[in-house]
Amino acid sequence: MTMTGQDTAGVRALRGLEDGRASVRLRAAMEVGAAPDPRGVGKLVERCAVEPEFFVRDMLTWALTRHPVSVTLPALLVELRSERAQARSQALHTLSKIGDRRAWPAITRELLADEDDEVARSAWRAAVVLVPEGAEAELAAVLATQLGRGGRETQLSLSRALVALGEAVLPVLRDAAAAAGGRRTRTHALATERLLRDPDAGFEFAVEEAKRIVALGGSGREG
Numbered sequence: 554m555t556m557t558g559q560d561t562a563g564v565r566a567l568r569g570l571e572d573g574r575a576s577v578r579l580r581a582a583m584e585v586g587a588a589p590d591p592r593g594v595g596k597l598v599e600r601c602a603v604e605p606e607f608f609v610r611d612m613l614t615w616a617l618t619r620h621p622v623s624v625t626l627p628a629l630l631v632e633l634r635s636e637r638a639q640a641r642s643q644a645l646h647t648l649s650k651i652g653d654r655r656a657w658p659a660i661t662r663e664l665l666a667d668e669d670d671e672v673a674r675s676a677w678r679a680a681v682v683l684v685p686e687g688a689e690a691e692l693a694a695v696l697a698t699q700l701g702r703g704g705r706e707t708q709l710s711l712s713r714a715l716v717a718l719g720e721a722v723l724p725v726l727r728d729a730a731a732a733a734g735g736r737r738t739r740t741h742a743l744a745t746e747r748l749l750r751d752p753d754a755g756f757e758f759a760v761e762e763a764k765r766i767v768a769l770g771g772s773g774r775e776g
Contacts, residue, residue, distance in 0.1 A: 563588060567596045570613075575606045582609060586616030591624040598628045601647070602640035614647045622653050630659050638669040645675035649682045657683040665695055670707045673699065677714035689721035697725040700745070701737035709756050712745040722749065739767050 566588075569581025578600075585593050597617050604610045617625050625647075632644035645664065648656045660683060664676040677696060684692050696718075699711055715722045726749070729742035743763035747754055754762075 563590050563593060567593050570596060570600045575609055578604070578606070578609045579612055582612035582616050586612070586619045589616075589619045589621075591620060594620050594624050594628055598625075598632060598644070601643040602632065602635065602637050604643075610643055614643070614650055617647050618650050622651060625651065626653060626656060630656065633659050633664065638667075638672050641667065642669070642672045642675045645672065645679045649675070649679040652682055654683050654685060657685060662695055666699060670703050673702075674707060674710040677711055681714045681717040684718070689718045690724070693718050693722040693725050697722075697729050697742070700729050700741040701735060701739075705756075708741055708744075708760075712741070712748055712756065712759075715745050716749050716752070719749075736767055740764050743767065 563585070566581045566584035569577050569584070572578050572581065582597075582600075585597060594617065597613055597620075601610060601613050601617075604613060617629075629644045629648055629651075632640045635641055635644075641664065645660075648659075656679075660676060660680045665673065665680060667673045667676060677699075680692055680696070693715060696711060696715055702708065702711065715726070723746070726742045726746045730739050730746065732739070740760065740763045743766055744756065744759040747759040747762060748756065751759075
């Protein structure tokens with residue numbers, strides 16, 4: 554059986570994903586995405602798990618979004634159970650870009666509370682994209698268990714995810730701000746609520762304001 558010119562180019566592009574030069578891998582991912590072939594999905598997903606360069610990983614995700622969801626979705630869902638943190642994180646990122654809500658049941662509490670910050674952050678972003686209508690409050694309650702976690706970038710990611718859920722997050726934020734769950738949790742909850750009320754406030758300002766309120770023993774609300 555002879556290969557067509559297109560087949561040959563596709564095979565060459567997939568081989569390019571293994572090249573030691575990032576520029577070649579980037580170009581290869583672009584080529585695979587420009588001429589989608591379901592036979593290459595497995596290789597793209599496999600490469601996502603080990604690719605060291607962010608901009609190449611982003612192009613791999615783009616290439617995957619160019620393929621039929623019927624092929625990419627099953628492969629990505631398998632990656633969510635990988636022992637490799639980058640495989641889980643990149644699969645979640647790609648699922649958020651595809652936006653197919655059939656992936657929602659796979660966004661488990663375990664992923665939303667993954668011990669790896671990058672995986673958890675990717676799970677939060679994917680969750681707010683995929684959450685079914687009417688399940689926002691339930692998701693907010695799970696995300697609220699992560700308040701106070703990590704450094705600035707991790708906390709900002711969680712705040713953005715919670716704010717994206719809208720008014721459904723207010724009850725859990727207020728509970729977290731009022732509870733004796735620790736200074737970090739209360740501060741993060743108050744800062745997130747401020748961002749929900751005033752998106753232009755900026756995260757740093759919201760955090761500093763929340764710190765002052767917590768130091769004074771308040772909850773940020775009167776009555």
